[in-house]
Amino acid sequence: MTQVCLVGSESVDLRTELVSRETAREALSTYDLREQYQNSLTLDTISLGSAVALLNDLNWYLVRFTDDALVLEPSVSETEWLSRSLAEAVRDGAIDPAETDEYLKVYGLTAESDLVEPMYLTRQDGEIPSYDLRDVEDTVVVRVTESEFGD
Numbered sequence: 001m002t003q004v005c006l007v008g009s010e011s012v013d014l015r016t017e018l019v020s021r022e023t024a025r026e027a028l029s030t031y032d033l034r035e036q037y038q039n040s041l042t043l044d045t046i047s048l049g050s051a052v053a054l055l056n057d058l059n060w061y062l063v064r065f066t067d068d069a070l071v072l073e074p075s076v077s078e079t080e081w082l083s084r085s086l087a088e089a090v091r092d093g094a095i096d097p098a099e100t101d102e103y104l105k106v107y108g109l110t111a112e113s114d115l116v117e118p119m120y121l122t123r124q125d126g127e128i129p130s131y132d133l134r135d136v137e138d139t140v141v142v143r144v145t146e147s148e149f150g151d
Helices: 015-019 022-028 048-057 061-064 084-092
Strands: 002-008 040-043 067-070 081-083 105-107 117-122 140-142
Touching: 002 048, 015 022, 015 040, 015 061, 022 061, 040 048, 040 117, 048 061, 048 067, 048 084, 061 067, 061 105, 081 084
Parallel strands: 081 140
Antiparallel strands: 002 040, 002 067, 067 081, 105 117, 105 140
16 A cells, blocks of 8 residues: 655645645545645545556645645655655656665654654665654654755
């Protein structure tokens, strides 16, 4: 199973915005929606291709109501998310899955499950440098494309 996680913008109640709009509600109607992080929606799809297709279907809403769209593809990594752009590149064969782990966007995760400001890092000697923007309970690692690095 491939997971999709939509991270809502700070001033938006993401679930309310998406389910109150007919097209988004219909696109999401077959999925079991859960909130993995504060103001997020996480769901399971059958493949990387279906995850990217869903994100494309929801693009109008994603631009307006989300800060990030993440994809967790087990064939690439069991624990590290892919950015939407990286997921598309892997699906299209433009980037080899084995070459996706250099550029990272690492979110802090608070005790309340809030994702806080991301830090852009590169893996060094196979290790991820520590998140040091603030004290956090954990981190969420997102692999990004080189062009997204530091955006």
